[in-house]
Amino acid sequence: MDIGQREDMLYLLKTFADEQRLKLLVLLNTKEYNVTEMAKALELSEPTISHHLTRMHAVGLLRLRMDGNQRFYSLNPDRLAVFKKYMAEIEVAPVQTPAKVSDNAWIEALPWSEEDKKVLRDYTFNGRIPNLPNKEKRFLVVLRWLATKFEPGVRYAEKQVNTILSAVNEDYALLRRSLVEYGFMRRERGGGDYWLVPEEETIPSGQ
Amino acid sequence: MDIGQREDMLYLLKTFADEQRLKLLVLLNTKEYNVTEMAKALELSEPTISHHLTRMHAVGLLRLRMDGNQRFYSLNPDRLAVFKKYMAEIEVAPVQTPAKVSDNAWIEALPWSEEDKKVLRDYTFNGRIPNLPNKEKRFLVVLRWLATKFEPGVRYAEKQVNTILSAVNEDYALLRRSLVEYGFMRRERGGGDYWLVPEEETIPSGQ
DNA sequence: CACCTAATTTGATAGTCATCAAATTAGATT
DNA sequence: AATCTAATTTGATGACTATCAAATTAGGTG
Numbered sequence: 001m002d003i004g005q006r007e008d009m010l011y012l013l014k015t016f017a018d019e020q021r022l023k024l025l026v027l028l029n030t031k032e033y034n035v036t037e038m039a040k041a042l043e044l045s046e047p048t049i050s051h052h053l054t055r056m057h058a059v060g061l062l063r064l065r066m067d068g069n070q071r072f073y074s075l076n077p078d079r080l081a082v083f084k085k086y087m088a089e090i091e092v093a094p095v096q097t098p099a100k101v102s103d104n105a106w107i108e109a110l111p112w113s114e115e116d117k118k119v120l121r122d123y124t125f126n127g128r129i130p131n132l133p134n135k136e137k138r139f140l141v142v143l144r145w146l147a148t149k150f151e152p153g154v155r156y157a158e159k160q161v162n163t164i165l166s167a168v169n170e171d172y173a174l175l176r177r178s179l180v181e182y183g184f185m186r187r188e189r190g191g192g193d194y195w196l197v198p199e200e201e202t203i204p205s206g207q
Numbered sequence: 208m209d210i211g212q213r214e215d216m217l218y219l220l221k222t223f224a225d226e227q228r229l230k231l232l233v234l235l236n237t238k239e240y241n242v243t244e245m246a247k248a249l250e251l252s253e254p255t256i257s258h259h260l261t262r263m264h265a266v267g268l269l270r271l272r273m274d275g276n277q278r279f280y281s282l283n284p285d286r287l288a289v290f291k292k293y294m295a296e297i298e299v300a301p302v303q304t305p306a307k308v309s310d311n312a313w314i315e316a317l318p319w320s321e322e323d324k325k326v327l328r329d330y331t332f333n334g335r336i337p338n339l340p341n342k343e344k345r346f347l348v349v350l351r352w353l354a355t356k357f358e359p360g361v362r363y364a365e366k367q368v369n370t371i372l373s374a375v376n377e378d379y380a381l382l383r384r385s386l387v388e389y390g391f392m393r394r395e396r397g398g399g400d401y402w403l404v405p406e407e408e409t410i411p412s413g414q
Numbered sequence: 415c416a417c418c419t420a421a422t423t424t425g426a427t428a429g430t431c432a433t434c435a436a437a438t439t440a441g442a443t444t
Numbered sequence: 445a446a447t448c449t450a451a452t453t454t455g456a457t458g459a460c461t462a463t464c465a466a467a468t469t470a471g472g473t474g
Contacts, residue, residue, distance in 0.1 A: 010226055017224035019217055020462080025297070035421060045464055050422055052462090063337055063377075069420045069471050078338065080297065087294040090232070090287065128270060130283055170267060225432080242451060255433050257452055276441050276450045 009086040015059050016083075020044065021052050025061075025075070032065065032074035116141045129169050140182065146175060147184040150196045161185075161194050216293040222266050223290070227251065228259050232268075232282070239272065239281035323348045336376050347389065353382060354391040357403045368392075368401050 015021060023042055027033060033041070039049045053073055056062045060079040065072040119141040123129050133139050149164055158176075165172035179185040180194075187194050222228060230249055234240060240248070246256045260280055263269045267286040272279040326348040330336050340346050356371055365383075372379035386392040387401075394401050 006229065010224070010229060013220065013224040013229075017217070017220035018462080022213065022217060022220075036419095044462095046421065047423080047465085048463055054422085063335070065335055066471095069418095071421065074337075076337070084294055084297065087291055090291065130267070130270065131285055170265070227432080243449095251432095252434055253451065254435085254453080258432075261452080273441095276448095278451065 012059055012083045015055060028075045032072040034070040034072050143178055143182055143184055218266055219290045222262060235282045239279040241277040241279050339376060350385055350389055350391055
């Protein structure tokens with residue numbers, strides 16, 4: 001991606017990155033509109049709409065048709081196509097990891113079935129789980145693994161739990177809730193500390 | 208595109224729409240970096256880089272690997288893929304015209320062959336031609352039609368010509384030049400007014 | 415010309431955010 | 445502990461910009 005292209009893309013991006021302008025794009029996707037109509041549709045003043053339209057027109061995203069007093073704006077599909085091309089060109093190179101085998105060594109060390117370990121291998125990356133599995137069965141594997149990150153007999157404040165969980169996935173709230181729901185952890189009545197449920201009271205590993 | 212998706216996309220867009228963050232993306236495309244390295248590369252302070260990284264990490268674009276004191280950030284290709292998918296989904300619908308038949312009535316009124324009229328029907332939209340045809344043959348049809356917008360015997364200043372042509376397509380300069388090149392109009396020697404070439408001296412209509 | 419309507423421009427205001435210096439946290443080392 | 449290094453957090457500042465009211469421009473019509 002050359003420098004001129006990046007500048008063009010940056011300006012296009014900044015134009016797109018506004019809630020009202022996104023709404024205008026969606027509107028204009030179906031047909032052309034004049035300024036008054038758009039102001040009504042978005043519940044904004046005409047000067048504001050005019051401001052946005054001027055900007056979008058300046059980057060070439062819009063076409064303008066004059067009709068008497070009125071100005072009808074419509075999308076410029078060509079320009080949109082250019083933008084989409086830029087976006088598509090952003091490389092999603094399979095990030096060349098330092099990829100030490102040791103990164104996954106901890107999985108092999110777990111006293112689990114091959115099947116469960118495969119789930120972990122599939123979903124972990126540098127010790128994190130960027131995307132949680134949807135299937136309940138695999139999600140349970142993740143939860144069981146998360147449980148190993150807590151010490152038996154120790155009481156954890158909610159904040160501590162959050163910190164530990166967020167190291168694995170951003171949606172730590174979901175994880176915390178799920179750990180309790182599925183019986184891996186318990187919480188003090190009335191909302192206090194959390195603690196690990198002893199292994200023998202837990203759902204057994206899949207086979 | 209549902210509402211939640213649009214919010215997600217908006218936040219992603221805002222994250223992308225910053226010069227430094229774009230640079231970071233390009234950097235991280237090849238390999239992981241720690242904060243100090245990135246600060247050096249972009250010639251910004253560490254807090255500033257940290258600020259950008261935090262944001263990018265919050266929307267899930269980055270992975271984080273801790274190594275002693277250092278924090279290595281890398282791209283999250285999955286999340287990038289999601290963003291690209293959003294972008295690709297922006298519709299470039301073939302703008303559905305108000306399509307009153309009356310809009311096209313003027314075409315039927317032309318004393319031309321069906322073939323030529325079909326070209327005009329295909330390319331006009333509310334009296335404009337948003338995308339000029341590439342094929343020379345069709346482009347000539349457009350030029351012949353444009354010629355009808357000028358009065359025989361009248362001398363037009365360049366600005367007048369531009370105004371008339373830009374009502375049809377933004378690239379009025381190309382149109383003006385082409386009208387002269389293909390012999391539909393002439394220009395005063397030394398660069399002055401334009402005028403229409405009498406019909407009988409013009410390239411005849413296709414069949 | 416006077417008037418009406420559509421739209422833009424101008425000017426002011428408020429909110430967001432990129433940036434950096436200074437202070438703080440946290441891991442590693444001695 | 446004391447210290448060193450890497451990074452984040454805090455707080456302040458400046459730049460940008462979305463928004464609207466008021467003024468202005470411009471086409472259309474009586």
